Amino acid sequence: MIRPVSTRTAYRLTPLLLAALASACSLAPEYKAPAAPLSENFKEAAEPVAGWQLAQPADAAPRGNWWAVFADPKLDELQAQLANASPDLQAAFARYQQARALARQSASSLYPQLSANAGATRASSSANAPGNDGNSSTGNDLFASLSLSWEIDLFGRLGNARRAADRQLEASAGDFAALQLSLQAELASRYYQLRGADATIALLDDSIKAYERALELTRKRYDGGIAAVADVDQAETTLNSTRAQLAAAKLSRAQLEHAIAVLLGVSPSEFSLMPAEFVGEPPMVTTRLPSSLLQRRPDIASAERRVAAANANIGVANAAWFPIFSFSATGGYEATGTSDWFDAPSRYWSIGPSVTAPILDGGALSSLRRQSRAAYDESVANYRKTVLTAYQEVEDNLAALRHLADEVAGDEAAAAAAQRSVFHANKRYTAGVASYLEVTTTQTAALSAQRDALDARVRRIDAAVQLVRAMGGGWNLAQLETAGDADGDAAVAAPQ
Structure with missing residues (x-):
């Protein structure tokens, strides 16, 4: 099981990221x-x-x-x-x-890019869809989040x-x-x-x-x-x-x-x-x-x-x-009803670095x-x-x-x-x-x-x-x- 990165660990990673950015070369x-x-x-x-x-x-x-x-x-x-x-x-x-x-x-x-995202949808699933056992379901999905992305040059x-x-x-x-x-x-x-x-x-x-x-x-x-x-x-x-x-x-x-x-x-x-x-x-x-x-x-x-x-x-x-190194973080609230949309249990977040590198590009x-x-x-x-x-x-x-x-x-x-x-x-x-x-x-x-x-x-x-x-x-x-x-x-x- 992958353990989520704690806020304290994220704080500790920040100086390392800044040091990496400072050492960027041309x-x-x-x-x-x-x-x-x-x-x-x-x-x-x-x-x-x-x-x-x-x-x-x-x-x-x-x-x-x-x-x-x-x-x-x-x-x-x-x-x-x-x-x-x-x-x-x-x-x-x-x-x-x-x-x-x-x-x-x-x-x-x-510079880091910060964006906001929010939405409210109501949807019904097919009763004959795989995994539904012939029963359809209808529900709400309410979400609001902030996303941070930063490419480390x-x-x-x-x-x-x-x-x-x-x-x-x-x-x-x-x-x-x-x-x-x-x-x-x-x-x-x-x-x-x-x-x-x-x-x-x-x-x-x-x-x-x-x-x-x-x-x-x-x-x-x-x-x-x-x-x-x-x-x-x-x-x-x-x-x-x-x-x-x-x-x-x-x-x-x-x-x-x-x-x-x-x-x-x-x-x-x-x-x-x-x-x-x-x-x-x-x-x-x-x-x-x-x-x-x-x-x-x-x-x-x-x-x-x-x-x-x-x-x-x-x-x-x-x-x-x-390789392209980047750092991203996302956090917000998601619930099925407005009454508990912004309650503590509705919170979610993710944080961490990523890397993308070319392998095959056909020249x-x-x-x-x-x-x-x-x-x-x-x-x-x-x-x-x-x-x-x-x-x-x-x-x-x-x-x-x-x-x-x-x-x-x-x-x-x-x-x-x-x-x-x-x-x-x-x-x-x-x-x-x-x-x-x-x-x-x-x-x-x-x-x-x-x-x-x-x-x-x-x-x-x-x-x-x-x-x-x-x-x-x-x-x-x-x-x-x-x-x-x-x-x-x-x-x-x-x-x-």
């Missing part, structure tokens, strides 16, 4: 951040870039509202709207909250599962920050493209006014018998072609305005931006050493946290080979271990790719800034020369020593050169925006460490 490999393909310097920063310089170790890197370096109050206002109302940010914050809840759920498995299965969930939470916080940075850069980029469209519209408006005057003058010369009808046709062709360009520029501006509205979570029909002057000079910003990207890029930090989560999951897979545990190691290798490869992509983005935009500065200078010089050519062609035409074809050719070339210069200026300031984004904007690793704390307040700001 079967995950010792984690080390994967080696990153570091470079000493950016290749494209070897040559000076106008408005950009390599930062010193104690540089004042942009923090927080990085777009403030562009000194545009309207952009500041739009960025504030983005932070409060972007649907993309709201969705990303919801994903972060899901990861936060999963991390807390995983942490709860380390001797081999770190639960602990590693919690660590993996915590690292995934940190990765989710990094994903949120990366999306936020990407949306901020996209808003700034579209904003400056729209301002470039404003400048293009203004340029085309001025050109159309000049071409209308030229057409009127040409018609008068034709009426006076000085000019040929072909001159009038050429003047009309130039005017109407420019009007078509103006319509295309207005369409581009309208679409950019609509895209900004959607970024801000506003219906395009309820959003408008008044035209404003385009300031096409990028601000003075310092670049940093390549190694700083590991601290300032949220996508790199997020990828590294997923490597850490995969490493912890290897420990979970390794622990599956070992499932081996497959789980191989899968966890392959997932780790995949996360390491993704981390290295993320680092390399970050370097590429910085190098691309450093090169763009340098070469676009040369392109702007060349286009502006070409535009100035083309304007002089237009002036001289008009003089020659008025003097009767040149055809109107020469005038329209120089006008077309001048307008094209001016538009090329404006386009290069827009692309140059966009490269400046993308370089700030590629350098991590105002983000730093300390924000991830705070946001990924499942037990504390979230550092990830919720959109309104």
